[in-house]
Amino acid sequence: MQLEQPTQEPAWSGTIPSAIDARVLGLVVVTAGLAASINVPYGGLPVAIVAFALLGSGGTIVHLLGERKLRRITDGLVERWVAAGGQVETVTRSSGGMRTEWTVHTPDGEITVGGIALVPIAKLAVEWQGVGDTMAASEAEANIDELADSLYEEFFEIGSTLQRT
Incomplete structure (x- = not known):
């Protein structure tokens, strides 16, 4: 009689939580308000209102596009790590300063992936055990693909070796 061994399913659900950041949107609204207020003496209140609406909606769109880009990159990295054999428990939304971030929970520690979520200047930052890189x-x-491979080697292969010693 043989007992069946339970198959070990990855704990990661395959989804990255949304990270629309109220702090960034607040900064957009304040900046749009200040920029629009400059128009009051020159074009009057109607011009200031139109300027506020354009700047506020433009800034919101820029943030949403940046968040989507960072979310796609994070999802791509985690998918490639799991496909390569890395153990990912969960991916949660985290916050740090004005950066939009996700924390990838692994048995070897937490990996923070995120960055600045404004599409023309979007930056990706990856941090593990206090060491980070930005691009x-x-x-x-x-x-x-190359990024996921190099990070996998650093986080999962080297990281598990360090945990064993």
Whole structure:
């Protein structure tokens, strides 16, 4: 009689939580309000209102596009790590300063992936055990396979070796 061994399913659900950041949106609203208030003496209240609406909606769109880009990169990294054999328990939303971040929970520690979520200047930052690296989000997205491979080697292969010693 043989007992069946339970198959070990990965704990990660396959979804990255949304990270629309109220702090960034608040900064957009305040900046739009200040910029629009400059128009009051020159164009009057109607011009200031139109300027506020344009700047506020433009800033919100820029943040949403940046958040989507960082979320796609994070999802791509985690998917590639899991496919390569890395153990990912969960991915949660975290916050640090004005950065939009996710924390990838692994048995070897937490990996923070995030950055500045404003599409023209979007930056990706990856941090593990106090050591981090930053690059342009568009560069990271274009080279996602190479980035995932190098980070996998650092986080999962070297990290598990360090945990054993």
